[in-house]
Amino acid sequence: MRASLIQLSVDSSETAEERRHRAASLVRGRTGDDLVVLPELWTAGAWSYDRWGPDAEGVDGATAEAMSAAARQAGVWLHAGSIVERDADGTLYNTALLFDRAGDLHGRYRKIHRYGFDTGEATLMGGGDGIVTVPADFGVVGLAICYDLRFPELFRGLLDAGAELIVVPAAWPAARLSHWQLLTRTRALEEQVFLLACCAAGAHGGMRQAGHSMIIDPWGTVLGAAGTTEETVTVDLDMAEVTRIRTELPVLRDRVLAIQAPTTR
Template structure:
């Protein structure tokens, strides 16, 4: 499987419509990929809180339409990052969209863990309530978004649901870059799964982004990474069957005792 992670910069001076067009063109350049992954809230910027309501859209809104066409034109599985989704009841959600190679919607995931504590996303958006996996040819992909990375129980749930590849679509701040790299590798090691961690670059409402997108194997080895915070395309080829090999050779998951609770 070849995955292409598109580390997209969010410049506050660029319009959302212009960014959609630019990113769709980048997706169409990835015809040699099986799976293309975009970052979190690349249309608005993950920290551009004041833009969430104004730039929110229904699930099948402008970003859905543009990305569905890009996936179909390119013939790839496309994790189109996340958008500020406006539910019919008015609630906003941080929602990821995954398209099949024919442009149909394969899955959507509403971010469960909202960042901000008592401000920002945590108070402006609703929380998702469902773990989401997507079956691709030869493997199962589990979906997560940014702050979710700090909650290992979510990833355990995805593994229990069959996930062998864990996608983390993020708008992670540069000042916590060390946590990003540490936690992404930890999620790979503890779940014996591939982790595809795709972040934004540039700045969102004055918050510098970490970038540093990575592909990590089930043993915690980094197969590829973007060493800077700029716009970049990271393409890595890997064999999903390695998950089964690692889990068989070092069967730590079999020793779980999930019934222990405080």
């Protein structure tokens, strides 16, 4: 299967609508891919807290509508990064959306681990409470977002829920690029999954983005990586490698302190 990460540049020079138009155009250009991934909170800006309220929307809002159409027109599974979702009760969530080739919404994940240390996301948004995996026509996809990378128990839960490929959209700060590179490879290696980590480029809310989006195989090998500017990374993946590697090096079979398998939704 062919996967592409679209490392969008997110800065204050564009409106959310302008970014939606540009992102949709880039997705439509990925005809022939199987899975396309966008970064975290690319419409409002993950660090532009002042935009979260005005740019918040439902899972059937303007971004979902545009991404659904783009997925259908390109004939791809589209992980549309994440949006600032406003729930019916007014609570904001950092919510990832996964569309199938027909443009139907097949997966919604509300970010569990909120970044900010009692500021920012940690105080302005609600937290999700469910592990999410989605069966696609190329394998089982697990969903996580950015700061989640620092919590290995989530990724072990995704593994136990059947994940063979995990997608992580992000808006990781450039100042901690080395952590991004280490944690993404570690999560792929320890769960023996393909990991698709799509980070934003540019700067917004005063925060320079790390970029360096990566596609990593179950050995922890980086198969493709971006730099610091807007670009697309495309790699052909052999999903049979997941089973082969788990058989050749059966560390998952040898687990002793296994956690209880989570409920998926």
